Amino acid sequence: MDMGARTPLTVDLTGLRVAITAGANGIGRVMADSFAACGASVFISDVDPAALASCPHPKMRADAGVVADCEAFVDAAVKHLGGLDVLANNAGIAGPTALVENVTPEALEATLRIDLASMFHCSRRAIPALRAAGGGSVINLSSAAGRFGFALRAPYAAAKWGVVGFTKSLSIELGPDRIRVNAIQPGPVDGPRIRAVIKAKAEAAGISENEMTERTVGVTSLKSFVTQQDIANMALYLASPFGATISGQAIAIDGDMQTTM
Numbered sequence: 110m111d112m113g114a115r116t117p118l119t120v121d122l123t124g125l126r127v128a129i130t131a132g133a134n135g136i137g138r139v140m141a142d143s144f145a146a147c148g149a150s151v152f153i154s155d156v157d158p159a160a161l162a163s164c165p166h167p168k169m170r171a172d173a174g175v176v177a178d179c180e181a182f183v184d185a186a187v188k189h190l191g192g193l194d195v196l197a198n199n200a201g202i203a204g205p206t207a208l209v210e211n212v213t214p215e216a217l218e219a220t221l222r223i224d225l226a227s228m229f230h231c232s233r234r235a236i237p238a239l240r241a242a243g244g245g246s247v248i249n250l251s252s253a254a255g256r257f258g259f260a261l262r263a264p265y266a267a268a269k270w271g272v273v274g275f276t277k278s279l280s281i282e283l284g285p286d287r288i289r290v291n292a293i294q295p296g297p298v299d300g301p302r303i304r305a306v307i308k309a310k311a312e313a314a315g316i317s318e319n320e321m322t323e324r325t326v327g328v329t330s331l332k333s334f335v336t337q338q339d340i341a342n343m344a345l346y347l348a349s350p351f352g353a354t355i356s357g358q359a360i361a362i363d364g365d366m367q368t369t370m
Contacts (some may be wrong), residue, residue, distance in 0.1 A: 115338035119346045123148035125348065126193050126242075128186035130173055130231060131200035133160035134245050135300055139337040140197060140344050145168035147345060149195075152186040154178075169265070173200035173227035174219065183234035194245045195348045198228040201250060203302055206309035208336040218266045224268035228275060232290075236283065244287025246348045246364050248338075251292040251359055257369045262314060263308075269294075273359045282356035291347050291357035296363025299334035321338050329364035 120358050127204035128145045132153025138160070142150045145166065154171035161168055169185050171178040187193050192255050201221040202218035205212050228249050239245040254262060255269030273292055297303050303325070311321035338364050347350050347360075 115180055116210055117143050117335050120147050122350045125149040126190035127151045127195040129153045129197040131155055132242055133164040136337045136340050137199040140341040142340040150190050152189050154182040174223045176230050179230035180234045183231055187238045192242050193241050195328050196235045197248045198231055199250045202225050206261050219265035221268050225268040225271045239288050247290040248347055249292045251294045253294055253296045253363045253366050254315045256295055277357050292359040292362045293343050294359050295340050296366045297334050303323050328368050329366050331364035333364050335362055
């Protein structure tokens, strides 16, 4: 079911300094565009050279799976922006689609390193700048896979459940500094990543991609994918004055998923 195009949230974020990992493509790019359209100053990282080349925002190449790159990105963002008010930990990979006994140690490690550990490393590096700003917002991208068990996606689900635990723990640590920490849990977001997952799951189940697509949206009350703009709008809200008392939350943007398929 097509829910139609979404309108970007309109809120005055003039002067807000925002760093976004994996911000040259997908959800991260829409997030960067949306923050900039609201008046914020944005600095992004990405690992994809082609996406970086086509992205108009100040940027640097950084691999979220490399600790030194995470640290260098945050340092570069703080220097370029003259401080930091918002860190959006958006980088992530889909990980393997396979039964646990068929997942290699290397695939597991890569998924946990990029989808969970990168958020720890970027946040750790950003905390002094956020504290110096007198408070701010950390926004972590979890997933509906951080609410439910996902068969054939155990490494990804484990990482995204970990993001929720990290978010809650960090919110308690940083609350006295007026630094809010929240997680967004997207459901199936229409785009290349979910299409690749649907293709892999369809092949594993021996059904067509169309049937797997119907199963994917069929577990939502709205019978629909969500959009990248839906996720960006929530990030804008959380970073704005409207989100001033929201912290330690894992917020589902998923069309009201009831279960997994």
